[in-house]
Amino acid sequence: MEPEPQETVRTSLPGAVRASIADSLVAVDAELARRYPGDPGTRQPVHTVYVPADLLTAGTVRDWGDQALAALDRHAPDAASFAAVLGLPDDLAGPVHTRVRAKLEREPVEDLRIDFEDGYGPRPDAEEDAAAARAASLVAAASAAGTAPPYAGIRMKCMEAAVRDRGIRTLDIFLTGLMAAGGLPDGLVLTLPKVTYAEQVTAMARLCEEFEKAHGLAPGRIGFEIQIETTQAILGPDGRATVARMIDAAEGRATGLHYGTFDYSAACGVGAAHQSMDHPAADHAKAVMQVAAAGTGVRLSDGSTNVLPVGPTERVHDAWRLHHRLVRRSLARAYYQGWDMHPGHLPTRYAAVYAFYREGLEAAAERLAAYAARTAGGTGIADEPATAKALSGHLVRGLDCGALDGAEVERLTGLGRAELDALAGRAPAAS
Structure with a gap:
């Protein structure tokens, strides 16, 4: 068989033109890389639990898990009754209930925020000093013992003039206490509330930088979340979106934006x-x-509901249904994290999260397997790289929180965790 003739390839632009274009975009390329580095490739918690600093104890996390389990035992003691309250389909009732209980026993809290702001309020300086030092000791001890949640830290007071010095002092005491106890834990998270101007974010970044210098820490070691709970944080007096300026003002230290309902x-x-x-x-x-x-x-977190699942069973069920609906709504809108303010919120947080990831498992796995094989297979959908990244991200988030098992995901996709992480644009998971 005669080989097909090769097409003659012709161009008109000399190499100097391409080089000139590249030179003209060097600054833009650098700016894109700086401002838009992509996902950090780390686990994102499904929630943040807020506990006032004066109520924190060494047993807080376990107490929350035990209270959540007790609420299940009292108000929805089996898979069928829990599914009936939340409207879960029969095929999810058993798996979700089993996994929720296991999660509450194993890791009831993924992200703990010790609150020195609204949940704590104004206190005498000596009292807040002692509470900040105590918080550092408890976090350090839990980290050393391996009993700390994956993420933990404090919400300080804001950068407004009336409470600025107090907030800075609390932050300093907390971080200094951690350093004295052995260093900053890997899962350290700090939250800056009530931000109205980008300059307040710059001030927080400077505090982090100065603390790093004082202790010989690597530049950029300390990051922080920005809490969006003022209208000025969304729209500034100049008509521009202030929150975009805040991310830039953090100088690479912003780890999250949390909505304050x-x-x-x-x-x-x-x-x-x-x-x-x-x-x-x-x-x-x-x-x-x-x-x-x-x-x-920079990750996103939704806020909270103030409707607590307490009291008689009927009232608890109403609060559970509301919380479950709101969490599902957030997940569908790509807000994969939210706040939980009461132990009774944990069952419905995990039920909503687990159902969300499990009900999309088979379709996502089939499409991802087809993409990995570079064929649309039997899905009837030819996915692009961006969609494959979203599909793998869905599965990886489900694995992180316990909604999915590595074995079942690998069986359905033919892909191991390292391959999923690579498709999702994440660093390989720690073994």
């Missing part, structure tokens, strides 16, 4: 009865946050 709603004039994560004002703010953070490596 009630402060932000109140700032918008929303009445107390209508302040919720699903209010249109909340959706607008979170949409702006989402676009500002896209590609930057």
